[in-house]
Amino acid sequence: MKRQDHLTPKARKDELVIRELSDELLVYDLKLHQAHCLNQTAAAVWKLCDGKATVRDITNALTNELQMPVDERIVALALKQLAKFHLLDGADKLQLPPEILRVSRREMMRRMGVAAAVALPLIISISAPTTVQAASCVTGSCTAGGLPCCVGTCQSGICVGN
């Protein structure tokens, strides 16, 4: 793969809420109202994107961190996904080189084998069915005999007044 020495990606930090779990990193995008889950490799690459490190630097750092040889294409695949999920600064304008855009997870899995595929970066969107949450009051719609309105009173199924 052609060296990407000119590319120094920077992780986006603004308007993101991050929660680190033991084996994955969760990110909530306050701007786009989307939640994402990064596996360990994707999270490691993201943390290494300081705006100064090149793809080569990130690959070397990742090799040290994971204590296994890491191919630049793994970093490229992570960057491609990070850009797609708007987790890099200026992701909209970020011009990823064709070499990076060509890397696909499927191709990497074929090259590395299924067993090693766990090391491949993966970002998935989180969505879940609406859950009932405990609350002391409601806003907007309300039901007679249900929770009281946070502001105003319940009239014809809607909280009105102040």
Added chain:
Amino acid sequence: MRAAKASLSKSNGMLIATALGSSWRESSAPLSISEEDLSRIVPLLLGSGAGALGWRRVRCSDLKDTEAARELQQAYRLLMLQAEVHRLEIKRAFALLRATGIEPVLIKGWSVARLYAERGLRPYGDIDLIIRP
């Protein structure tokens, strides 16, 4: 009597009780129910906000790679993030109130949620603060 007991052991209520038993503790035993039973109660767990608790029991069991378990895992992730969003909102609210000399006390949802093994296991929709009149 035996037939009635067998039927009871398969009721949704009993399955949910089995699935959630000790799920809020630091360590809980892996869940051992059938995949079919889990699929049956997952919508109920998700709908009642207990999906994350369900995932804590399922994640150490043979059921962890099933479709039903994945739904619980997604709920768990979402609630973990939601708890972090709430934490930041609370921090901001406290900073604003303290800047004007008001010392709030945080009650209900958050204060109950912190008793669980992980923040986010007990979802809450609002932040209840009390202040001196």
